[in-house]
Amino acid sequence: xxxxxxxxxxxxxxxxxxxxxxxxxxxxxxxxxxxxxxxxxxxxxxxxxxxxxxxxxxxxxxxxxxxxxxxxxxxxxxxxxxxxxxxxxxxxxxxxxxxxxxxxxxxxxxxxxxxxxxxxxxxxxxxxxxxxxxxxxxxx
Numbered sequence: 747x748x749x750x751x752x753x754x755x756x757x758x759x760x761x762x763x764x765x766x767x768x769x770x771x772x773x774x775x776x777x778x779x780x781x782x783x784x785x786x787x788x789x790x791x792x793x794x795x796x797x798x799x800x801x802x803x804x805x806x807x808x809x810x811x812x813x814x815x816x817x818x819x820x821x822x823x824x825x826x827x828x829x830x831x832x833x834x835x836x837x838x839x840x841x842x843x844x845x846x847x848x849x850x851x852x853x854x855x856x857x858x859x860x861x862x863x864x865x866x867x868x869x870x871x872x873x874x875x876x877x878x879x880x881x882x883x884x885x886x
Contacts, residue, residue: 814872824858
């Protein structure tokens with residue numbers, strides 16, 4: 747499981763957010779063209795694993811900066827979704843989808859944006875996700 751999957755699982759389990767943005771409109775990576783809005787996009791901005799050379803077969807602590815972007819047809823839905831996302835993602839050590847999450851910290855909330863030609867309102871909110879995972883195997 748990755749940082750984006752952890753955030754997706756937490757958002758998809760929040761009833762208040764699901765009332766505004768159904769699970770099928772919370773996407774990792776890309777949002778297909780023609781998706782009904784509001785929708786949410788989850789992306790990894792950066793990540794860093796904390797593995798020592800001797801820890802080859804053990805879970806490692808990974809810190810990732812994860813961006814959650816709202817796309818909406820009006821400013822009110824954009825703001826409501828950003829606020830609900832902040833309430834749905836809370837810190838604290840816990841298991842999420844079988845992965846031990848050490849902590850989730852709020853980071854920045856980005857600017858209000860409006861794409862006039864498409865008439866889409868956008869805003870992002872970042873989180874620092876710290877969890878135990880495994881390092882991707884080195885290319886051979």
